Amino acid sequence: MTPWWSTASIRVQLTAWYAVVLSLMLVVYATATFVAVRHEFLEQFDDQLHGDFEAAEGFLTPAGDGRIAWFGDRHHDPDNDEDRGSDVWLASGEQVYRSGASASLPPVALAATTAQPRYESLVANGRPWRTLTGTSLVGGRAVVLRVSRAETRLRTQLWEVLVVLVFGLPVVVVLAGVGGYLLARRALTPIDHLASEARRITAERLHERLSVPNQHDEIGRLAAVINDAFARLESSFDKLRRFTADASHELRTPLSVIRGIGEAGLGETRTPAEYKEAMGSMLEEVDRLTNLVDTLLRLSHGDAGTVRLSRSAIDLGQLTREVVSSLGILAEERNQRVTVDAADGISVTADRLVLREAITNVLDNAIKYSAQASSISIRVYADRNQAHLSVADEGPGIAPSDRQRIFDRFFRIDEARSRDHGGAGLGLAIAKWAVEVNDGRISVEDGAKVGSVFRIVIPITPPSLRSSHECATQETEK
Ligand code: ADP
Numbered sequence: 001m002t003p004w005w006s007t008a009s010i011r012v013q014l015t016a017w018y019a020v021v022l023s024l025m026l027v028v029y030a031t032a033t034f035v036a037v038r039h040e041f042l043e044q045f046d047d048q049l050h051g052d053f054e055a056a057e058g059f060l061t062p063a064g065d066g067r068i069a070w071f072g073d074r075h076h077d078p079d080n081d082e083d084r085g086s087d088v089w090l091a092s093g094e095q096v097y098r099s100g101a102s103a104s105l106p107p108v109a110l111a112a113t114t115a116q117p118r119y120e121s122l123v124a125n126g127r128p129w130r131t132l133t134g135t136s137l138v139g140g141r142a143v144v145l146r147v148s149r150a151e152t153r154l155r156t157q158l159w160e161v162l163v164v165l166v167f168g169l170p171v172v173v174v175l176a177g178v179g180g181y182l183l184a185r186r187a188l189t190p191i192d193h194l195a196s197e198a199r200r201i202t203a204e205r206l207h208e209r210l211s212v213p214n215q216h217d218e219i220g221r222l223a224a225v226i227n228d229a230f231a232r233l234e235s236s237f238d239k240l241r242r243f244t245a246d247a248s249h250e251l252r253t254p255l256s257v258i259r260g261i262g263e264a265g266l267g268e269t270r271t272p273a274e275y276k277e278a279m280g281s282m283l284e285e286v287d288r289l290t291n292l293v294d295t296l297l298r299l300s301h302g303d304a305g306t307v308r309l310s311r312s313a314i315d316l317g318q319l320t321r322e323v324v325s326s327l328g329i330l331a332e333e334r335n336q337r338v339t340v341d342a343a344d345g346i347s348v349t350a351d352r353l354v355l356r357e358a359i360t361n362v363l364d365n366a367i368k369y370s371a372q373a374s375s376i377s378i379r380v381y382a383d384r385n386q387a388h389l390s391v392a393d394e395g396p397g398i399a400p401s402d403r404q405r406i407f408d409r410f411f412r413i414d415e416a417r418s419r420d421h422g423g424a425g426l427g428l429a430i431a432k433w434a435v436e437v438n439d440g441r442i443s444v445e446d447g448a449k450v451g452s453v454f455r456i457v458i459p460i461t462p463p464s465l466r467s468s469h470e471c472a473t474q475e476t477e478k
Contacts, residue, residue, distance in 0.1 A: 011184035018180040023173050030165040037161050045154050046119055049132040052147040053117060056086045060096075062139025070097040083150040091142045102148050108133055113144045127152060190219040198226060206234040246410035250292055250424045254285040261285075295426045299409065302433045309351040309437065313461045316387050317342030317380045319352065323359045324378065327367060335373040338363075342380035346387045348458040350438035355458075358434035358442070361427040362391050362454045368423070370395035370451065387460050394451040403444050407432040 008016070063069040070088065085102025089095050089110055104124040117134030128151040136145050190213070197210045209230060212223045265278045301307045324340050331338045348355075366376045374394040381388050398406060398413065405411045410425040428442075435442045440458035447453050 011181060011188050014184040015177055015181040019173055019177040022176050026169050026172060030169055034162060034165055038158055041154055041158060045130060045149065049130060049147055049149055052084065053132050053134065053145065056145055056147050057136050060088060060138045060143065068096050068138050068141060068143060083153065085148040087146045089144045096143060105129060105148055108144055108146050110144050128155060194219065194223055201230060203237065206230060206237055243409055247296060250410065251289065254289045257285045258282050292424055295430060299429065299433065302437065309354065311349050311351050313347045314350055314352055314355065316346045316348050316389060317344055319356060320359060320378060320380050320389060323356060323363055327360065327363050330367050331376065334367060336367060336370060337375045339377045343382065346380060346382050347461040348387050349461045350458060354434045355438055358431040358456065359389065361431040365427060366391050366393035366395065382460060385460050386457050389456040390453050392447050392451060392453040394447065397446060397450060397452045398444055406444065
């Protein structure tokens with residue numbers, strides 16, 4: 001069963017907790033107060049009794065006939081005071097004096113009385129009394145003296161204190177609870193406000209932001225964090241929208257070409273050679289489409305983190321030479337000179353196929369975008385714990401403003417030129433993903449004189465790990 005507090009609003013939960021804690025604290029405080037007050041009242045009461053005892057001793061005087069006489073209080077007549085009494089006995093048991101108030105009290109056990117005064121509480125005729133009994137010497141004769149006070153008024157006073165504490169406590173708790181609720185409501189209202197503002201921001205209104213009245217308080221910081229989340233969401237949505245639009249555009253172009261070729265082929269009767277040529281063109285476009293769809297799928301797997309990587313220690317120089325020899329034919333066709341200066345034994349931990357794809361894309365671009373008969377120089381070297389692979393070309397170079405964007409999906413500096421080379425603007429996006437998933441980074445800078453230099457930097461595998469060829473098989477993480 002769900003506890004009630006888990007379904008109640010925070011302000012109700014806060015108020016309830018506040019009231020419970022406050023009640024417990026007040027109960028402890030009230031109990032301690034009552035015990036202290038009671039102790040103090042009883043002590044004062046006993047002090048008054050002691051005063052009565054000393055006063056009564058002063059009222060006893062030896063009379064001329066050898067007896068002991070009681071000369072009452074000048075200010076207070078014990079015979080007319082119902083709450084205070086005095087009794088005096090001789091050691092022989094003869095009562096010397098008895099006040100009216102103490103008439104109901106039982107006689108003192110004279111034999112048990114000592115010089116040490118003794119306090120006692122007793123009930124006589126339903127009334128509570130406090131007595132102080134002790135011995136005293138009057139004119140050389142020992143007497144037993146007992147003074148008594150009715151506790152009725154004391155008890156009434158204590159009762160009043162208790163009533164105030166017991167009935168005051170719930171009143172205080174209720175008032176504090178109401179105050180706590182109002183405070184909690186006041187403190188939490190901005191959160192309700194934030195929630196209703198946040199609810200208003202739908203996918204279509206992602207550019208809107210929550211208002212931040214005071215950015216230094218907790219609510220302000222919360223609103224700022226939510227706004228940051230909205231900003232990231234908006235940028236992801238934008239990227240997704242652009243990606244979908246660009247992808248549809250790229251897919252539509254080869255489809256329109258295929259349709260065009262098909263319609264032209266069906267329009268009039270053609271020779272078998274012409275049909276063959278048309279079908280060849282169609283297949284080229286289909287290849288282009290297949291490549292595009294494969295690349296998009298790979299990128300989306302990369303985004304979802306579902307690409308299985310098989311990471312192992314790889315000799316970066318050797319891998320680079322492999323790529324150069326497989327793309328060498330393209331450079332030869334363009335009469336370009338590719339030089340490789342790769343130190344041996346620079347080992348990185350990476351997925352061979354994925355890293356190979358990154359190097360292939362960068363080198364392929366250098367070949368595609370550089371002029372005929374130009375030079376491309378590749379270097380692989382170690383710098384501290386990092387392996388560097390640089391590909392320098394003598395092409396048109398990349399303007400500083402485009403250096404980040406060329407790694408975006410579908411971004412092409414010169415649309416027409418790039419499309420001529422068959423590029424959809426995805427090569428560097430794939431290269432960036434492939435390098436980063438292998439813990440590296442990719443960047444571009446100006447060439448020494450002309451062109452651009454693409455640089456891939458990957459941490460070098462520590463020698464201790466190189467022996468184990470297959471390091472790990474893992475899924476990429478986003
Ligand atoms: P594409 O598939 O169009 O080649 P890429 O993602 O590989 O797409 O590259 C993005 C854009 O960056 C290219 O369209 C091109 O304009 C530019 N680019 C990439 N490499 C080079 C280079 N070596 N020299 C000049 N421009 C380049």
